[in-house]
Amino acid sequence: MRYLLALLALISFLSANADRTFSDISGKPVVLPENMTRVYGSAPPITFMLYVIDDRSLIGVNFPQTNQDNQNGDRFLSERFMKLPILGGWHGNNIPNLEAIVAAHPQVIITWDTPLLNEKTAKDIERISIPSLKVNIDDSTRYPEVFRMLGKVLQKEERANALADMAQTYLEELQHFVRSVPPAERTKVYYAEGDLGLQTECDVSFHSEPLALAGGNLVHKCVQNSVIGMQEVSFEQVLIYDPEVIIVQSPVFFKTVFTDTKWQMLKAVQNKRVYLVPKTPFNWTDRPPSFMRIIGAHWIASKLYPTRYPYSIQEKVRAFYRLFFQVELRDEELKTYFSL
Template sequence: MRTGIFFLLALCLLAGTLQARSLTDDYGRTVDLPETVTRIYAASPPLTMSVLAFDPALIAALNFPWSDAQRPYAGAADGRPVAGGFFGQGQTPNFEVLALTRPDVILVWGGMPGVEKIVGKFDALGIPVLLVRNSSIRDLLTQFALLGRLTGNTQRADALVAYTEQTLALIDALQPKLAERKPVRYYFAEGPDGLSSECDGSFHLEPFTYAGAKNALECRMSSNYGMEKVSLETVMLADPDVIVAMEPVFADAVGKDPRWQALRAVREGRVLTVPSLPFNYITRPPSFMRLMGIRWLINHFYPEWLEGEEEARFEALFFPAYDTAAPAR
């Protein structure tokens, strides 16, 4: 088996010498690429999600399997092999799977710690690596544009960029009004027990920042991965105005738990559950779904400010061929 893998690696190296064009990535690196790009591996879930939005058929390998609820929205990417990736907690890709799938290009978040070593590992496969910015929701603009340049499908890129620009412009226009209001103090409850959260500075909290809200927790990040463990006593001291729960199991149980009932937000029924279909609106992974997540938060915090339903237009653009039998939210 190992002999076969090394043979595939040799083929990848040979293929890597047959380049036909070059492209400059987000970090100024000029990278030689095949003339035609039809298979892309993104080394972290947010970037994979951007490829999914652009064209599911481009995904060569996944970071993790789709859940049963997500599969109807995966389109041509359903059934792709799982290669893992770099997304915290010591996770690394399966290089044997990558050798077998042989993507035309690999996308890597350029802000990832130790990115030089990561690029070196991929270089051993002989597959071109592009470093991509992924620190802010605004980086979606350059990600979609990059995918257009890679594939030649600039019409699709322009449509996604235009929607992203429109949404960000709408959100930017609300910022002066939000600044005049006392910010909603929230606790972002992650995990089935609700006792994991994010500290200020985490990109997982970006939708809350745009929604005019303030993190009730005062803590420091220990890693980019987030999911910082906190105690119930810490949450009680924070005394949030609202709890925003990632897990429905926690949101359903918190009102029945006498320990959590000591919190004002729980007693007054201000516990929100983040929508998770087609994919999570806020994070895990932080993706283009945040364009809906920011609107969702604003609608709950300041329901008079945004008019009309946006889900149908959003899904028609980002999931044009999704299965209409997908489970309802």
């Protein structure tokens, strides 16, 4: 019996410490330990995904958890997540703290596969010799498969599959709805960024993707050529566009847009169809472009097509937060945090 118990213990030990091989988006094989307890996301969209699957494995975050684009974390995010150290990352104009990352001993770095960041990320990770696994979320329709893959990496498949299932359902519902809106009847929408509202995104850009997912006809036609985005436009150009709806990122601009005589010349302002993006606990559309755009695109669709959108956006938000953040939203919170 002693020999049998010893043998079982040895088998259990070997099994617990066995390596596993994954293939990332580029087909590169990545060997990872069975027991994943120390994981780092290269950029906020990845870190947020890892958080909702299993925040206990995260070793750090990319920027302060509370900032101008992400708010009310104390209500919706775990105490542990709110206290994680800031290690930087490969996103926007930011740089990672390589020494701090190495000192934190991650078993793997999950990286964001996007052409505008790949070269810099690869060079730095090669320098520190830590295994990396690349996933692509530039296209939101990839979120379900990436959730499932990360669930396998973290050995949290049940949780990740539930998140993937809801993401898939929400995306398919949106796709079905948008197909019902004839192209000639798509709402003209301007994405206003910056405190003056005169920065925006190309219609072909991962930054503006949730507006396109929602069936919006983005008025600024171009192709994104930098990871930052935020194309400069003149008010005269916006006046020519004369959008039917304006989606706003900056609270500063939102406070002035309805009283500014210049902006009052626009159809969207005259009709009170200017909407501020919710940012609790993460931005619903962009900055960073995370899985939140799944619910954000539904919210935008409800604003672009208030008489056509077939769902209750309040119930969509409730269900999303119940699963992703394990928070039951009260009626007053829907109004306070999301103006719903």
